[in-house]
Amino acid sequence: MAWDREFLYDTYPRIEEAFSARLDESLAPRxxxxxxxxxxxxxxxxxxxxxxxxxxxxxxxxxxxxxxxxxxxxxxxxxxxxxxxxxxxxxxxxxxxxxxxxxxxxxxxxxxxxxxxxxxxxxxxxxxxxxxxxxxxxxxxxxxxxxxxxxxxxxxxDLLPREEADWLxxxxxxxxxxxxxxxxxxxxxxxxxxxxxxxxxxxEWGEWSEEQEGRASRALLHLARLLREPERYRAEFGDEAYDVMLGDCRWHVHRMExxxxxxxxxxxxxxxx
CATH class of the missing domain: 3.40.50.150 (Vaccinia Virus protein VP39)
Incomplete structure (x- = not known):
């Protein structure tokens, strides 16, 4: 969909709150x-x-x-x-x-x-x-x-790009x-x-674990910290442990995506x- 100024700044704000509220409703994941x-x-x-x-x-x-x-x-x-x-x-x-x-x-x-x-x-x-x-x-x-x-x-x-898959x-x-x-x-x-x-x-399992334990959002927070200050964690735990933790966090985020x-x-x- 092409960007539409009127939709983005006039139409969408009128439905945004209701849309967000609907997304807060669980889809009852298994x-x-x-x-x-x-x-x-x-x-x-x-x-x-x-x-x-x-x-x-x-x-x-x-x-x-x-x-x-x-x-x-x-x-x-x-x-x-x-x-x-x-x-x-x-x-x-x-x-x-x-x-x-x-x-x-x-x-x-x-x-x-x-x-x-x-x-x-x-x-x-x-x-x-x-x-x-x-x-x-x-x-x-x-x-x-x-x-x-x-x-x-x-x-x-099909949503996982090849370069991301290769590293992960x-x-x-x-x-x-x-x-x-x-x-x-x-x-x-x-x-x-x-x-x-x-x-x-x-x-579904990712959604369920997020609804019950906040697992995916915690993984996303950890991912942000790992990417923002990699040397802090590499120095303390080593390069290999850093990469595994980074991979695990990305795994959980990719399941939600x-x-x-x-x-x-x-x-x-x-x-x-």
Whole structure:
């Protein structure tokens, strides 16, 4: 739209307050619990076997065991994550602790037998996998016929300029192709897994966290400070830590801008009842 003096200084001021008030109304964004709702709708029986790929400190492994009575193997390539998860496990009630274990593994090397798993849970991992087709093929290998994958990740959108993506992905350990929705779609297609549903969350999780905790506005404030006085923070924490913090702040801001978008994939291995 071309600049219009009359609209900008006469028409728009008459509606600006109402427009702003409307934008203050929540669009009821979905929150991360939608992932657990997806699992609930699968109707898994108690004691069904689950692999939590990229389990980190075990947060969702324990939730899956607690909410649904599932037996969960959390796998992660980072030893520190496994150590922390096992430490948490020692403080969990025995009924839940007995259902959860942790081992070294990755999206392309899942330490379980063929056709032995009912659910593969994979959150915020695929963007770090160099060859997602290998990961989905591995998921298909370990799943029983009729078993499911519930995966979540952030993908790049057409709004993210290439130069911004190059810097951000390098700092955050993201494989550029693996953040491309088309690449993921092709990887899923050749894996033999069926697509049950693909849920486009766009900026919803970012909006939710902003409404609940002010996370995005805090990230924006931190970003402004990092950019205004970089040497202050580089001197105290080092160049590498500075770049990671800068990348993390930009990641949260880009999610709100629509340059990055959340996506849930619900997949199924053919066969079964």
């Amino acid at each position: 929150d991360p619990s939608v992932l657990l709702q997806v699992v609930r709708e699968l109707g898994l029986r108690p004691d069904s076997r689950v692999v939590d790929v990229g389990c980190g400190e075990g947060t969702y492994a324990f939730r899956l065991a607690t909410h649904f009575g599932l037996r969960v193997l959390g796998i992660d390539p980072v030893q520190r994550h496994l150590d922390l998860a096992r430490e948490v496990r020692r403080d969990v009630v025995p009924e839940i602790a007995s259902r959860v274990s942790f081992e070294r593994g990755s999206a392309t090397r899942v330490p379980t037998a063929d056709a032995s798993i009912d659910l593969v849970w994979c959150r915020d991992v695929m963007v770090h996998v160099a060859h997602p087709e290998d990961a989905y093929a591995e998921f298909a290998r370990v799943l029983r016929p009729g078993g499911h994958v519930v995966g979540y990740q952030v993908v790049a959108t 992905f390098a700092v955050m350990g993201v494989v550029p192709d693996s953040a491309d929705p088309a690449v993921l779609d092709r990887a899923i297609a050749v894996s033999g897994l069926e697509v049950v549903d693909t849920i486009d969350l766009a900026s 629509g340059k990055l978008a959340g996506r849930i994939d619900v997949l199924r291995r053919p066969g079964g009842g």
